[in-house]
Amino acid sequence: MSSQATTLKPRQTIDEVSIIRVIACLSVVLLHSIKFSTGESTDGAVEFGLWSLAGLLSFGTSTFVFISALILAYSYPKSLPSGFYMKRIRFLLIPFACMAFFYAIISGLTKDWSIPKLVVYNLLGAYHGWFVLVIFQFYVLHQLYARYIDRFRPSVVLSVSFVITVVYLGFFNLVPPPDGQLAAYIWERGYWMPFTGWLFYFSLAYYCGRNYQRFLRGLERYKWWIVAALPLTAGLIVYNNAYSSFGFGSKRVDMIGFTVVMILLLFLLFRGVKRIPPLVTLISQYSFGIYLVHWFFLDMMDRAVERFGIQLGYLEIPLLFVAGIACCIVTIWVFNHVVPFGQYVVGRINTGRSTRAQGQGASRRTGTAAAEN
DSSP, rough: OOHHHHHOOOOBOOHHHHHHHHHHHHHHHHHHHHHHHHTOOSSSHHHHHHHHHHHHHHHHHHHHHHHHHHHHHHHSSSSOOHHHHHIIIIIHHHHHHHHHHHHHHHHHHHHHOOHHHEEEETTTTSGGGGHHHHHHHHHHHHHHHHHHHHSSHHHHHHHHHHHHHHHHHHHHHHHHOSSSHHHHHHHHHHGGSGGGGGGHHHHHHHHHHHHHHHHHHHHHHHHHHHHHHHHHHHHHHHHHHHOOOOOOSSOOOTTHHHHHHHHOOOOOOOHOOOOOOOOHHHHHHHHHHHHHHHHHHHHHHHHHHHTTTTTOGOOOOOOHHHHHHHHHHHHHHHHHHHSTTTHHHHHHOOOOOOBBSSSSTTTOOOHHHHHHH
């Protein structure tokens, strides 16, 4: 299918994706609010519970990556339209790079580190906007799947990609790093960026997006299995938190099962949604900018609380969460409406109108942030 043929269809979106995107976005902000509020300590039952909750909430990053791949496959099942990459470079990669410079400067000034070295590290994915690099790899994978991988059975592709992802993450989770600064960086963060650690999520999203109505019917058919799997997969993570040294985050091999179950459960819960609350729509439109900006506000507010000796206890978590979201939205609005070229710094506000995609013959194009992000 040519890009010209693709654009002839009416453009519609999948409303449940907006809700799931918001849940993913808020999960990431909440987990970072927990980490800023509790520091690095996991001593004590409450701290361990909060860090375990933060670890479970890290499914949000993988979910954001998943829905981006799903909408990509839903929107462009055969080929990417002309201008696709240029648009993503403008509205994804340039804001990613701008914030990489920004966070390098902030870290360099507050921690007396080398700013040029931090810029290079951040551009390679050393700050929390690293998922943009994964999504760009998905764009290339999508073309490869549509051109070459579609000749194979989905069960084979899913099985192979699952094994690759498990082996890849398991290696970096379980094998100690060799000596050397480069190896230490790769084991700590560098292994997050290659698509091999996310290949199963992409493959699953690819087939779900290309066969979306069939995917929804499958959710209905296996809904009780999905519900039953949730406490089992979550319990495995909590158990490993207590008795292993995996750390806390989305790049753990045992997070694969929990993340997939959560994604399926969210699509099951919100399939066929009729109306999206205005607040959800608002956060969905600002979600990419919130991902990029929220760390700065959480960090500054946490520093302020510590500097002025304010004793908030665990109340700091919801305060950081709510205030962080509010500050992000205000900042993104100002940059998009007042600051010249501000949308290229903090990400643009996605105000595409949402229309429910109906039936098998519905348009496969979506103008939402998930397709772009």
